[in-house]
Amino acid sequence: MGTAAQLHAVETVGHFARLDAKRHERTGIPEAVFAASKTHQQVVAILARLAEAAGQALATHVSDECAALARRKLGKRFQLDCNPLARTLVARRRGFAPKRTGGRIAVVAAGTADLRVAEEARVTAELMGCEVLKFYDVGIAGIHRLIDPLHQMHEADIACAVVCAGMEGALPAVVRGLLHAPVIGVPVSTGYGYGGRGEGALMTMLQSCAPGLTVVNIDNGFGAGATAALIANRMAAGVRHKT
Structure with missing residues (x-):
């Protein structure tokens, strides 16, 4: 996909988020969910949409309560990797194999x-x-x-x-x-x-x-x-x- 098409690759989640679906292809860095300033429900919905589209997605500054909601809502559809120390939550589509870059x-x-x-x-x-x-x-x-x-x-x-x-x-x-x-x-x-x-x-x-x-x-x-x-x-x- 060319840069012009990537600039228009936007996915809407409810009335609260417009996701930059092709950010990783365009910039080399995937879009992440900054959880601290969002409701738990918003974080879970955005994380699920990103992981569904890309295979995996990251949320940062995730509270214990938000992580618990994600496990209840997403546990059957995604593999969840929660790091309480880092306050991160990674959701991966089941069967998705992350690529290693050699970096x-x-x-x-x-x-x-x-x-x-x-x-x-x-x-x-x-x-x-x-x-x-x-x-x-x-x-x-x-x-x-x-x-x-x-x-x-x-x-x-x-x-x-x-x-x-x-x-x-x-x-x-x-x-x-x-x-x-x-x-x-x-x-x-x-x-x-x-x-x-x-x-x-x-x-x-x-x-x-x-x-x-x-x-x-x-x-x-x-x-x-x-x-x-x-x-x-x-x-x-x-x-x-x-x-």
């Missing part, structure tokens, strides 16, 4: 308190067909914990790393200074007092002197995971094209 990234978290955002990034990238290496609780307070993950990332020849950190947010710059691949820094809203709620981490990452580090907004694991997967998938497609 490979890493998701790194400074501390255990940062895992909810790191997991959102991981779920997103895996939905987009990437292999994800994960390394958690490797922050700079015990920087020796980072040595083995760095070796593994080099050996795996990852295309990109997502690095999530709260508090002072120094880990992404450290990783970027020791890694061959671009790094996407995700400030996490852990921390308190002056510069708390992720603001200090965001400022640290924006002021980094390590070129090749890009930064997304506070707690934006979805955006970081999607962008890292897009980079990795484009690289994998280029390799396939050459061979």
